[in-house]
């Protein structure tokens with residue numbers, strides 16, 4: 518009986534189709550994902566975003582994790598988004614190929630892939646714009662613009678709320694409110710498209726840490742901000758507070774790619790009259806700041822960073838927008854290591870859990886000062902803790918002062934060194950003391966008038982006073998700007 522069962526399993530395994538490099542249409546796409554899920558049912562899940570495209574094509578995602586469907590503390594969440602511009606098709610096929618590869622290598626006991634899947638929750642959305650893909654494909658995939666937009670002729674990468682305008686205004690006013698800015702939005706420049714809304718809901722509902730969106734038409738890893746501060750249409754470097762980290766993330770992809778970072782490769786020469794046609798990004802290491810190339814409003818990349826804790830970059834995967842079918846397998850080989858190396862970047866910096874005596878503290882603020890150089894540099898972009906009190910703070914190697922705070926608690930700061938070549942973020946947990954528990958209480962000192970009504974100093978419990986003093990001394994030791 519056991520032998521028959523084994524035979525059956527072998528038959529099933531050999532019957533499962535090998536992945537074929539081709540342009541998978543909108544009906545084939547979910548079948549590929551389902552096939553991967555059947556093969557790797559313990560470590561994968563297929564789901565659709567809350568809303569379909571304009572033409573009612575579901576936006577399918579495959580997730581890899583050893584706890585599919587669940588977030589776990591200390592486990593960063595990563596996403597890849599392909600085909601946001603419908604006529605830029607390579608990302609879509611690379612993500613289908615990546616799904617197969619992750620599953621196959623997991624089953625083959627590839628140690629690197631197994632440890633990646635055990636330590637990371639990975640979401641792949643191969644096509645954010647299936648309607649545009651259909652239009653581009655129907656028209657032969659040759660046009661620079663046909664199929665770029667969704668079925669309402671809206672460019673989805675210009676349709677996200679413009680939070681850059683809000684953060685730039687706060688900067689101008691010197692207000693240090695620097696994260697989760699969606700609640701500060703007073704009006705939308707344009708109605709949200711269903712694909713945009715679906716992705717926004719996705720971004721807001723899962724505590725993503727790292728992300729990349731895939732495009733075509735050039736070969737470069739592009740990082741925030743995409744929007745210039747002055748409104749200049751091109752050539753204005755628009756640094757985000759995490760410029761060092763974003764540059765490092767973009768370099769991680771570019772340098773692991775076959776030739777994105779090659780200084781000797783030829784640039785992409787398009788027939789477009791666009792200024793961008795003159796760029797050769799290889800000469801600058803295969804990376805660019807978004808607005809230093811050209812400025813755009815309403816992009817997905819900046820939205821991720823300014824609305825959530827997620828760091829997203831934009832990958833231009835090749836000079837062709839609609840990659841010829843016979844080049845897909847070769848493109849996979851050229852991108853495979855970069856796709857894996859980039860996911861590992863979710864494990865750089867520090868991560869941890871913020872608690873008090875009774876449990877996790879949600880929405881605690883984790884702020885960071887880079888104290889590597891002689892002058893401390895605050896990184897004016899805080900991250901916040903999630904449902905399990907967990908946070909993930911991507912950082913480049915160096916020394917940092919990390920502070921966890923929440924209204925009603927005394928903030929706690931700790932100094933940490935982020936090493937090079939991390940495969941797991943440095944764990945830095947915080948336990949916060951509520952401000953109320955610091956005050957004198959009747960059992961220790963008898964009745965004492967609370968508050969500052971009479972201008973009297975508050976009296977702290979001795980042991981806690983010691984802690985306050987230490988915390989303050991620690992803070993004093995570290996020069997602040």
Ligand SMILES: [Zn+2]
Pocket residue numbers: 602605731732733
């Ligand atoms: Zn694009």
